[in-house]
Amino acid sequence: MSTIPITDRTRIRRLPERQQTDRDQLYAALDDGFVAHVAVVRDGYPVVLPVGYGRAGDDLYLHGSTGSGIFREIADGRPIAVCITHLDGLVFARSAFDSSMNYRSVMVLGHATVLDGEEKEAALEAIVEHLIPGRWAEVRPTSKRELAATLVLRMPLAEASMKVRAKGASEEEDDGEDRSVWAGVLPILRVAGEPEASDLTPAEVAVPASVRQAAAKLEGAFAGSTF
Amino acid sequence: MSTIPITDRTRIRRLPERQQTDRDQLYAALDDGFVAHVAVVRDGYPVVLPVGYGRAGDDLYLHGSTGSGIFREIADGRPIAVCITHLDGLVFARSAFDSSMNYRSVMVLGHATVLDGEEKEAALEAIVEHLIPGRWAEVRPTSKRELAATLVLRMPLAEASMKVRAKGASEEEDDGEDRSVWAGVLPILRVAGEPEASDLTPAEVAVPASVRQAAAKLEGAFAGSTF
Numbered sequence: 001m002s003t004i005p006i007t008d009r010t011r012i013r014r015l016p017e018r019q020q021t022d023r024d025q026l027y028a029a030l031d032d033g034f035v036a037h038v039a040v041v042r043d044g045y046p047v048v049l050p051v052g053y054g055r056a057g058d059d060l061y062l063h064g065s066t067g068s069g070i071f072r073e074i075a076d077g078r079p080i081a082v083c084i085t086h087l088d089g090l091v092f093a094r095s096a097f098d099s100s101m102n103y104r105s106v107m108v109l110g111h112a113t114v115l116d117g118e119e120k121e122a123a124l125e126a127i128v129e130h131l132i133p134g135r136w137a138e139v140r141p142t143s144k145r146e147l148a149a150t151l152v153l154r155m156p157l158a159e160a161s162m163k164v165r166a167k168g169a170s171e172e173e174d175d176g177e178d179r180s181v182w183a184g185v186l187p188i189l190r191v192a193g194e195p196e197a198s199d200l201t202p203a204e205v206a207v208p209a210s211v212r213q214a215a216a217k218l219e220g221a222f223a224g225s226t227f
Numbered sequence: 228m229s230t231i232p233i234t235d236r237t238r239i240r241r242l243p244e245r246q247q248t249d250r251d252q253l254y255a256a257l258d259d260g261f262v263a264h265v266a267v268v269r270d271g272y273p274v275v276l277p278v279g280y281g282r283a284g285d286d287l288y289l290h291g292s293t294g295s296g297i298f299r300e301i302a303d304g305r306p307i308a309v310c311i312t313h314l315d316g317l318v319f320a321r322s323a324f325d326s327s328m329n330y331r332s333v334m335v336l337g338h339a340t341v342l343d344g345e346e347k348e349a350a351l352e353a354i355v356e357h358l359i360p361g362r363w364a365e366v367r368p369t370s371k372r373e374l375a376a377t378l379v380l381r382m383p384l385a386e387a388s389m390k391v392r393a394k395g396a397s398e399e400e401d402d403g404e405d406r407s408v409w410a411g412v413l414p415i416l417r418v419a420g421e422p423e424a425s426d427l428t429p430a431e432v433a434v435p436a437s438v439r440q441a442a443a444k445l446e447g448a449f450a451g452s453t454f
Contacts, residue, residue, distance in 0.1 A: 013296060035330070099359065201406065211319065
């Protein structure tokens with residue numbers, strides 16, 4: 001089992017037992033996600049924005065428009081923090097204080113570098129395949145003009161931490177709480193709705209494999225898709 | 228219709244047509260969410276972390292432990308940025324470039340202030356009722372010790388912006404794209420799983436109203452719950 005090294009900045013001090021250092025768990029949480037929240041400092045103030053991302057190996061890939069001022073600032077190498085969070089359940093304890101949520105949250109610290117040429121195209125493919133597995137082969141090749149309008153960044157997973165709560169409501173035999181109050185967990189799942197074809201998609205064009213695979217990714221399994 | 232004033236920092240410059248200024252839409256997006264991503268500057272570096280929140284009127288409430296160093300820093304009034312994002316769908320265009328996501332994202336800028344006394348208790352109730360409607364009345368009152376261990380912060384929605392994409396795949400009659408490639412939207416929904424009672428909850432204790440209401444909040448409607 002490969003572990004994620006803990007640095008002074010990524011050591012979880014509050015509820016340290018929730019720190020998860022198994023690299024495969026980190027990969028799985030990243031691969032389950034679609035949107036990262038990226039924080040950057042602008043004029044001394046923090047800003048945070050949602051960004052679509054991908055992962056390959058120990059690199060996270062971010063992409064954005066060359067027309068976005070904030071994304072250009074992220075691309076110029078200033079320090080960023082990237083957070084991907086999954087809310088997995090609501091935890092019903094017998095007190096407000098012990099009420100909680102089950103979650104997996106990854107934070108990555110560092111800075112991003114701009115990719116060009118073949119690396120850029122490969123990273124763009126990794127992002128598309130991360131978000132919609134199988135879609136890259138279905139769509140036409142990206143044009144030079146489109147590539148030029150896109151900033152693709154690499155951020156290594158060099159300094160990363162993961163915090164997880166994945167258990168039932170806190171309770172002890174001798175906690176004195178009223179057992180007539182229901183305690184437990186309400187799991188939260190993300191599922192796909194029915195695909196909605198665009199106006200210009202001919203009726204005879206079937207829903208493609210990528211849509212089914214995206215639904216499977218959403219649901220974490222191939223079960224459940226009905227189309 | 229009340230609108231959200233746009234400031235120099237909250238004006239959306241990239242795809243400005245996605246800026247949503249209807250205050251009721253802002254409230255709805257906030258009320259649909261559970262976890263905010265809060266960014267703060269520490270030693271010159273950005274940090275971002277997930278935080279449970281609530282809303283009442285034009286105030287956002289955040290809560291955390293007095294044992295969390297980063298939360299104490301947020302509580303000391305330094306500038307923060309708070310982002311709440313809903314991923315509503317994957318958008319399948321006929322090119323990677325036009326592939327997209329449907330989303331609602333709210334960013335709030337400013338700083339938080341610490342609440343005490345009755346305001347603190349009322350805000351804590353607002354957070355619990357936001358996350359799990361109906362739960363406050365089911366659990367025992369919060370003790371003085373528990374209250375003392377909890378930091379409850381108010382952040383006004385004074386400087387906020389909302390960005391929304393809520394439409395089909397980009398396509399035009401004359402765009403020259405191959406119509407045999409399926410385009411459209413795969414909606415993403417969040418649903419509740421089956422409630423899992425804790426080990427110490429007697430079998431005769433029924434799943435309470437708060438669990439059903441949390442499931443309804445997750446699904447955005449009372450339809451769909453089977454328990």
